[in-house]
Amino acid sequence: MFTRWQNPLIYSLAFSSGFTIMGIELLGGRILAPFFGSSIHIWGSIITVFMVSLSFGYLLGGKFSTRNASLKRFGIIYLLGGIFILPIALYANEIMQAIFLQIEDSRYGSLLAASALFFLPTVILGMLSPYSVRLLVKNKNESGQVAGILYFVSTLGSALGTITTSFYLVLYLEVNQIIFTFSALLLLLGLIAIAADKIIKNTAISVKEQEVHHV
C-alpha cells in the first residue's frame, strides 16, 4: 500500500526543501561578493530577502492549500522551485552587472540584487511548509504535533543544507554546479510527488472497485 509511504515522503520532501533553501542562501554571499563585496551589509541584504520571501511563501502556500490540496499540486510547487532557481546560475552576472551600474551604494545594490535573484524561488520554496501541514493533518487533534514534526524536519534540513554546502560542497563543486544540483534534486522530488499521487489514486480506486465487487 502506497498510502503508508505518503507521510514519510512528504516529510522527506520538506527536509529537502529546507536543505536547498539554506544551501542557496549560503551561496548567496558568494554570488554577490564579486559585485557587492563581502561587507557585513551584504549578509544583511541576503538574510532580509530570504526572510521576506519565506514569509510571503508561507502566506501563499497556506492560501493555496485550501483549494484541492493534493500531492500532485505539492509536486508542481517543487517543479516550479527547481525551475525558478535556475536563473541564479544562468543570469546572475548579467542581473548583478545591471544593478551594479545603476546603484552606487552597495547596501541597496546588494538588496536589490538579492531580491532579483532569490525572491521568487524562495517564495515558491517557502510555500511548501504550510502545504505539507495541509497534506499531513488528518484531524484537528494532531495538527499541532504534525506542525511540530514538520518544523523539526524542515529546519533540520536547513541546518544540514547550511553545513553541507559551506563545509563540503564548495570544496568540490562550483557555485553554479551546486545550484544545478539543487535544481535537479527539486525537479526529481517534484516528479516523485506527482508519480506518488498517481499511484495512490490508482490504489484508492482499485480498493473501491474491490469493495464494490464484494458487495
Next chain:
Amino acid sequence: MFKPALPTLMLLLLAACSPWPGNAEVVHSERSLYRNIMVEDKGDLRCLRFNVKQNKSNQSCLYKSQPQQLVFNYTKLLFSGLMLNSKPGSILIIGLGGGTMSNTLHQLYPKARIENVEIDPAVIKVAREYFGFFENERVTATDQDGRLFIKRALMKKQQYDWIILDAFNGEYIPEHLLTREFLLEAKQLLSDKGILTSNTFSNSGLYAYESATYYDVFGDYFNVRNNKNENRIILTGKQPLPDIQTLGRRLPALDRQLKPFGVDIKEIFAHMTLASQERDWPQDTRVLTDQYSPANLLNIDK
C-alpha cells in the same frame, strides 16, 4: 644607614607591581563589525592586533620613537615592487592596517597619489588615532570592500602604477580577492608599467591554488620571502618581468633610497625567486575563480 634603604625598597616594590618592560599594555581595544581590534604597547613597540589569542596576529607595528623604521618583514618585502617600477605616481593599497605602508610611501614619494581602501571603518579610525596615519590632498582612505573599489575604479577609467594587496590576515581570507576574475580586474587597473604586490602566506594547502591562479592571470611572478614558512610576497606586473641583471642594476639607487626605512633591498633581492623556475605547485592545481574559491577551507587543510 636605614634611610637610603627605604626608597630603594619602595622602588623595588613598585617595579614588582608595575608590568615588566616585556609586558604588553593594551592602549585601546574595541569590537568592530568585523573583528576585535586591539592596540598594544610593548616598550617602544606599538602594535595593532585583530585577535586576542594568537600572538602572531599582529597586523601592523611601529616604533614610537622611530616611526620611520619599518618593523615587519613582510612590509619590507613589499618594497621589492620598486625594483620593477621605481617611480610610482599612483598607488592603491587594499587593506590599511595601521597605515604604516601609506605613511612610508608618502615620505618616499611626496607627489604620488596614494589611495587606501579598508573594509573596516574602525581600523581607519584606529590607524589615525594610534598609528599616526595621515591623510591629505594626496593621501586618502576609503572604507569600502576592495573588490568593489577596484570595479568602480575601472568604470572611472583610473589607473595605478602600483597596487598593494594586503587584505589577508592569518585567520580569514576574503575569498573574492583571490579569484582569477578579481586578479584580472586588478591587472586591468594597472597602468602600462604598473605592478602588483600581494602579501600572502606560504604555509597552507592554499599555497598551490593561489600560485596557480596568479600564474594563470599574470604569467610569471616573483616570490619574495626570507623564510619559507612565513609570509610571501607575490610580485608581478602588467608587463613581462625584467631579467635578474636588469633588476640588479637598479639596486644601488634603491638601496640608498630605502636604507633610512630599515629596508635592506639587497638582501630582499637575494631571496627573490621566479615562480617559473621553482614551479613548486602541482601542474593540475585548480585555479580559483568566482565560481570556485573555498580559500578559507583550503587554508585549514595542510
